[in-house]
Amino acid sequence: MRPFPRNTSPASAAASSPRRRPIHRVTACVAAALAVIAGGWVQADQAEASASRIRLGSSADASRATWSGPAFTMNGSGGIVPASMTKAVDAIRGGTGSLDVVVLAASTPGSGSRTPECDAVMRLSGINSCTTWTLTRASDGNNAQANTDIRNAEFVYFAGGDQCKYAAWKSTSLRSSVQSVVAKGGGSGGGSAGHHINSSxxxxxxxxxxxxxxxxxxxxxxxxxxxxxxxxxxxxxxxxxxxxxxxxxxxxxxxxxxxxxxxxxxxxxxxxxxxxxxxxxxxxxxxxxxxxxxxxxxxxxxxxxxxxxxxxxxxxxxxxxxxxxxxxxxxxxxxxxxxxxxxxxxxxxxxxxxxxxxxxxxxxx
Incomplete structure (x- = not known):
């Protein structure tokens, strides 16, 4: 759990905030862009007023009949830990081929890249694409394109931020979409707030x-x-x-x-x-x-x-x-x-x- 935007220093946030305070709510900005960087496609488009999508890597999903998971990563802070994420990716793909990852967030990063988790994921072996969805309203859990991307992915990573917003997706389509990824042999995980939401x-x-x-x-x-x-x-x-x-x-x-x-x-x-x-x-x-x-x-x-x-x-x-x-x-x-x-x-x-x-x-x- 992190009551400040992704990429904000926990130390600086604690220093500037009272000891006990309501979770900070951050409204995500929406960007639309298309560029080619680092040898891969970066695709950004607006799906709804409060939902944004940025895709790195291949514009086409990996195609494969079976996967070898499930596998999970539970992180103490928000960022990707390459060692454990590599183990999860290799376990799910059985050591061959590549897979698609979706990162779910309820706020945009406080500074720097808009896709910090996907930036880290794309540096790993066995990755076909990584798509960041920023969903700022509870109803965004029913976003049709977001649910399609999740169901077509093999791993879903919940970013750090605000687990209360993640919990609000319980009554939406997103919950069953994430469950379908695990059921087909994919995986789930997260850091900080994303770690919290992955427990019973x-x-x-x-x-x-x-x-x-x-x-x-x-x-x-x-x-x-x-x-x-x-x-x-x-x-x-x-x-x-x-x-x-x-x-x-x-x-x-x-x-x-x-x-x-x-x-x-x-x-x-x-x-x-x-x-x-x-x-x-x-x-x-x-x-x-x-x-x-x-x-x-x-x-x-x-x-x-x-x-x-x-x-x-x-x-x-x-x-x-x-x-x-x-x-x-x-x-x-x-x-x-x-x-x-x-x-x-x-x-x-x-x-x-x-x-x-x-x-x-x-x-x-």
Whole structure:
């Protein structure tokens, strides 16, 4: 989640914004242009007053009967992480041929290129085209051309920005279009806001961003809002994603989110799994549910029992969250989730244990 336009520095935004504020809404500009650059076609056209389309690479879609995914990328910040994106592209195309990518955004970049994610994607092998759609209204999720492009693509990437706007697409055609990409063996992913929307329980931030201290002091704070039923990807059930994880100290709020998901029945089976990824980190998840981390650290936070105390206006008490810390190159099996290798941390009357981001892993369990 990022309450400022794509390409805006998180540090500068935090410095100029109050600690707690509503998510910034940015109206996208619309451009129309046709040019040839870097040996590929760049096509831009206006589809609706609030929807813009810019396509890089081939003007014709890749044609192929079957694909080898699904595959997913879950990024801690908004940009493409080449290492994990390359793994996803290769997994989906089975190492041969090329595929089409669609990037979905709800705002234009604050500066620089209008297509920063596609610029990065086009530098990878196995890419036929990359199309950026900027959709600024909830109803733009029914844009016919956008849905056609999505359904013809093999990977959909949700840019950073505002996950509340992404959650608003739940009742539009866009949701089923993205699901169709995964169903045919393609993939989905995203960074920051795009990471949030790809979990089973999405922290939608529709009333504003909440800090760890606020969430632990009152897990039912009005800023702690969720969307369910948007996506429920294979092997990734019961998850709640969080981003910018260590830099913005979000372990505490993920703990509160996990407790809320258990108390409110937002997950099944009595377990909720927070997945926090640090800026610069990315989880590639293959069709068998095996996640491999590239870049900065990631954390999986398990709540496997009901909270001791979670109530409106009261601080959280929850004993023994099980936490796995992943470093670059480490794996986590979301299909056959581990029962060992975690460390334990608790929250008592809204106060979390010290050193939340490190601990001695359990053995022999």
């Amino acid at each position: 329980v999405a922290y939608d931030a529709c009333r504003g961003s909440i800090t760890s201290d606020e969430a632990l002091a009152n897990p039912y704070d009005s800023y702690a809002t969720f969307t369910t039923g948007m996506f429920d990807w294979p092997n990734y059930a019961g998850t709640i994603n969080d981003s910018h994880f260590v830099t913005r100290d979000r372990m505490g709020r993920t703990m509160a989110f996990v407790a809320r998901a258990l108390e409110d029945g937002l997950v099944t089976g009595g377990k909720a799994w927070g997945v926090g990824v640090e800026e610069g980190g990315s989880l590639f998840i293959d069709k068998n549910g095996l996640a491999t981390l590239s870049g900065a650290d990631a954390y999986v936070v398990l709540g496997d029992h009901q909270p001791e105390k979670v109530a409106y206006g009261q601080p959280l008490t929850y004993s023994d969250f099980k936490i796995w810390r992943l470093t670059s190159g480490r794996t986590f099996d979301f299909k056959n989730r581990p029962t060992c290798g975690f460390y334990l941390k608790s929250v008592t009357n809204g106060v979390a244990d010290s050193n939340l981001y490190s601990g001695t892993p359990a053995t022999g369990c």
